[in-house]
Amino acid sequence: MIRTVKPKNARSKRALKDRESKMVENVKQALFVPGQTSTKLLHDVMVDLSAMKKPDIKRFDKKNNIRPFEDPAPLEFFSEKNDCSLIVLATSSKKRKNNLTFVRTFGYRIYDMIELLIAENYKLLSDFRKQTFAIGIKPLFSFQGSAFDTHPVYKHVKSLFLDFFRGTTTDLQDVAGLQFVISVTIQGDFQDGEPLPNVLFRVYKLKTYRSEQGGRKLPRVELEETGPRLDFKIGRIHSPSAEMEKDALKKAKQLEMKAPKNVETDLMGDKLGRIHMGKQELGKMQTRKMKGLKSKFDQTDNDVEDYINDDEEELNKEINGKEEGDDTYGEDYVTATEIEEEEPAAKRHKK
Amino acid sequence: MSTKDYKSLPVTVEKPIPVTYDLGNLAVFDSNVVDRNDVDSSNGKREQNIRSLTRDNVQLLINQILSLPIKTTTESAGGTGNQSASMTLIQLPGPTTELPREKPLPKPKAPTKWELFAAKKGIKPKERAGKMVYDEEAGEWVPKWGYKGANKKLDDQWLVEIDDKVKNTEDELVDPRTLNRAQRKELVKKNQRQQKKNMRNSGVSK
Numbered sequence: 001m002i003r004t005v006k007p008k009n010a011r012s013k014r015a016l017k018d019r020e021s022k023m024v025e026n027v028k029q030a031l032f033v034p035g036q037t038s039t040k041l042l043h044d045v046m047v048d049l050s051a052m053k054k055p056d057i058k059r060f061d062k063k064n065n066i067r068p069f070e071d072p073a074p075l076e077f078f079s080e081k082n083d084c085s086l087i088v089l090a091t092s093s094k095k096r097k098n099n100l101t102f103v104r105t106f107g108y109r110i111y112d113m114i115e116l117l118i119a120e121n122y123k124l125l126s127d128f129r130k131q132t133f134a135i136g137i138k139p140l141f142s143f144q145g146s147a148f149d150t151h152p153v154y155k156h157v158k159s160l161f162l163d164f165f166r167g168t169t170t171d172l173q174d175v176a177g178l179q180f181v182i183s184v185t186i187q188g189d190f191q192d193g194e195p196l197p198n199v200l201f202r203v204y205k206l207k208t209y210r211s212e213q214g215g216r217k218l219p220r221v222e223l224e225e226t227g228p229r230l231d232f233k234i235g236r237i238h239s240p241s242a243e244m245e246k247d248a249l250k251k252a253k254q255l256e257m258k259a260p261k262n263v264e265t266d267l268m269g270d271k272l273g274r275i276h277m278g279k280q281e282l283g284k285m286q287t288r289k290m291k292g293l294k295s296k297f298d299q300t301d302n303d304v305e306d307y308i309n310d311d312e313e314e315l316n317k318e319i320n321g322k323e324e325g326d327d328t329y330g331e332d333y334v335t336a337t338e339i340e341e342e343e344p345a346a347k348r349h350k351k
Numbered sequence: 352m353s354t355k356d357y358k359s360l361p362v363t364v365e366k367p368i369p370v371t372y373d374l375g376n377l378a379v380f381d382s383n384v385v386d387r388n389d390v391d392s393s394n395g396k397r398e399q400n401i402r403s404l405t406r407d408n409v410q411l412l413i414n415q416i417l418s419l420p421i422k423t424t425t426e427s428a429g430g431t432g433n434q435s436a437s438m439t440l441i442q443l444p445g446p447t448t449e450l451p452r453e454k455p456l457p458k459p460k461a462p463t464k465w466e467l468f469a470a471k472k473g474i475k476p477k478e479r480a481g482k483m484v485y486d487e488e489a490g491e492w493v494p495k496w497g498y499k500g501a502n503k504k505l506d507d508q509w510l511v512e513i514d515d516k517v518k519n520t521e522d523e524l525v526d527p528r529t530l531n532r533a534q535r536k537e538l539v540k541k542n543q544r545q546q547k548k549n550m551r552n553s554g555v556s557k
Contacts, residue, residue, distance in 0.1 A: 021454035028453050085453040107455050121392060141378035142408040145385050158380075163450045166376050172422065172440040173377070178413070183405040188387025200390065202401055206409065209357035217417060218362045221410040223402055231392070240451075248451035 002080050019083050023252045027168050031058045031084035035091035036065040041098055042090035048125040048228040052165060054135045058082050068101050069236055072110045080108040086164055096235055102160055106248045114156055115235025123229040130226040137179050138167045145186030157199055180205050201230040364407040372415055375446030379412040461553030505531045
């Protein structure tokens with residue numbers, strides 16, 4: 001455990017706050033650690049891998065005597081100290097030559113580990129002599145092989161590479177940012193009992209050409225290899241405990257999207273919405289406005305009739321006569337205040 | 352190949368098993384059979400095979416991505432190199448592949464002693480009317496507390512009435528202005544004590 005001191009200034013306070021667990025998490029930081037037996041090749045591979053992951057990386061220069069499958073405590077310490085949840089440890093021995101151990105941590109504890117041994121036919125970024133990666137670009141991923149969905153080891157590999165290189169999660173992606181592809185292929189299909197085939201890690205640059213067939217929208221895609229080209233042989237594996245896996249895959253309830261109510265799609269794919277209307281009150285409905293329908297002309301109580309002048313009364317009689325005496329006017333009554341307000345208007349009308 | 356050749360090439364790819372996508376992570380998953388001989392290290396055309404396999408999948412992925420809804424903004428991206436002022440952004444759906452979190456979900460804040468009490472008694476928080484109150488004497492809005500706050504009114508009066516409660520006690524001769532100030536300070540201290548106690552009870556060590 002690392003001693004936590006109360007932050008003394010605002011900057012360190014912010015930095016500590018940034019480390020706390022969050023609803024929407026920071027990008028996972030990767031830590032590259034050379035083991036005691038690391039080699040020049042492993043160093044170069046780590047440089048290449050970190051070039052793809054930049055800027056979310058830390059790279060150690062000094063060698064560390066760590067055996068993660070025997071005692072993972074130093075890695076957990078590094079994880080907490082550097083706030084990195086992805087660790088790559090480079091070791092090489094007679095039995096496991098050119099070995100990269102990919103470790104993921106959850107809450108500064110080891111989540112899972114996998115050993116990927118680099119096979120002979122590697123080719124580094126510098127061997128291709130192509131341009132390097134722009135910093136902070138989100139890569140595309142392409143996974144080839146059915147075992148990525150079925151076999152636990154390859155599921156682990158898929159999850160690891162996605163987690164490692166995906167960078168920031170965003171809902172808006174710049175078209176110009178679609179620059180390179182990480183392709184992970186299983187070297188052939190296999191049956192149970194056979195040795196696990198290698199995982200082929202390739203990185204390509206995307207080139208798009210305008211195509212006649214795709215119209216204006218869809219381009220023809222071509223690829224150009226930029227490296228690194230690595231063939232990984234699978235070594236030892238440490239899987240997460242069921243309990244930890246459950247905890248790590250938990251989703252925040254607050255972030256879940258609520259299913260929209262009363263909207264459904266029918267068999268034809270048409271979107272249907274159900275609207276609940278309030279009670280329709282026809283009595284209060286606004287119809288066409290006419291002078292004769294003004295409330296001051298309403299036939300109401302006796303005291304109101306005093307204000308109506310005789311001509312109008314006669315008019316009203318005429319109208320009522322035509323409509324066979326049907327009293328359509330005086331449903332509503334006028335309050336005293338309304339009449340007071342309207343009096344001046346009536347006077348003007350007389351002039 | 353020159354660019355003319357690319358024009359006639361197809362932009363669609365047929366697969367025996369349709370590929371699946373995770374567009375939030377810009378990923379495509381192809382579960383079709385990979386022929387072992389095609390990608391064996393003894394095969395001279397190995398790299399070409401892998402590249403064409405990837406190309407087909409990336410073509411499918413790009414077709415999917417570019418058919419997503421597009422949003423154009425005039426905010427510049429900065430150092431992308433092109434001089435155009437507008438950017439074409441693709442609206443991606445959320446990632447679908449389950450990846451482990453880095454740290455456990457944040458725990459909800461532990462309720463304070465007051466919050467527990469209020470919940471038990473069914474006390475609702477007071478509606479906040481804002482920090483400013485109207486000072487009728489001065490005819491302007493002043494803050495309830497803080498710099499030139501309404502709670503410091505007594506401090507700069509030239510004449511202060513002595514409270515009946517204080518009469519005939521030892522506090523009688525103490526300046527009421529300083530008394531008022533001391534009370535305020537004591538309230539702040541009390542609140543800090545309560546805060547500390549709540550923190551200790553909730554298990555936060557700070």
